[in-house]
Amino acid sequence: MLVDLELSPKQKRAAGERCCEPVVYPDVQREHALRMAEVAKALGDPIRLQLVDVLRRHAGKVCVCELVPLFDISQPTLSHHLKKLRDAGIVDSERQGLWAYYYVIPDALKELSAWLS
Amino acid sequence: MLVDLELSPKQKRAAGERCCEPVVYPDVQREHALRMAEVAKALGDPIRLQLVDVLRRHAGKVCVCELVPLFDISQPTLSHHLKKLRDAGIVDSERQGLWAYYYVIPDALKELSAWLS
């Protein structure tokens, strides 16, 4: 019988051996990963991550009109980013008259945070 | 002089008052956010987040040939995702003969992890 180094990883697998620890990946972890990737994707834009950062630093709700001058983008574009964050379940908003106040949903980042640490 | 409720947030700002806590955003935090957004973006694809998950679960280095059968994508596509993770500074690789072994760079996710918690 040949020694390990004379077999390719594929041949090793066929022979019941491996070039490294056998890798398995249960469906539970897969679904978990899908949800976290959605959150990470929403945070993957610099503007959106900064938005979340600002909202987190300012406990409570922040008016949209305070957010617009912070970034060098148009108001509709900012609104678009806020919608993306809302769709990802990271933030939510409350309307008071003409103004909209956004805030980070508690525990929205919990799952991703736990996985990262 | 009018009372607060009769002023728009913009008028309040002009008058030195505010509809909410004044929002400031120092450049230090901005640069910080840019780096984290880059990492989050790399983790924002389900395949890539699962790749990092697998690599983290298997301490040490995992052979690419073990990773390919885990996902329903072609080998070039997997290689592309690994490159994205490498470009983001999340993983690195080592070649041993024909095979390439990937591993997560220690502390690569530290900054994002700290921010999230």
Added chain:
DNA sequence: GCTCCAGATCGACGAGCATCTATATACGTA
């Protein structure tokens, strides 16, 4: 030399994204 194999790169294609301007919605005020 030549051949085989693992992995990376290339080129192309369709889908999605970030951004803008223009417009709509909805509320407050006169």
Added chain:
DNA sequence: TACGTATATAGATGCTCGTCGATCTGGAGC
């Protein structure tokens, strides 16, 4: 009712992304 203001939506545009098949690279063995 009519007007102004804050935010959201619509439509267009150019760029980026994920994916594939085909090809390239370079190490191992004959």
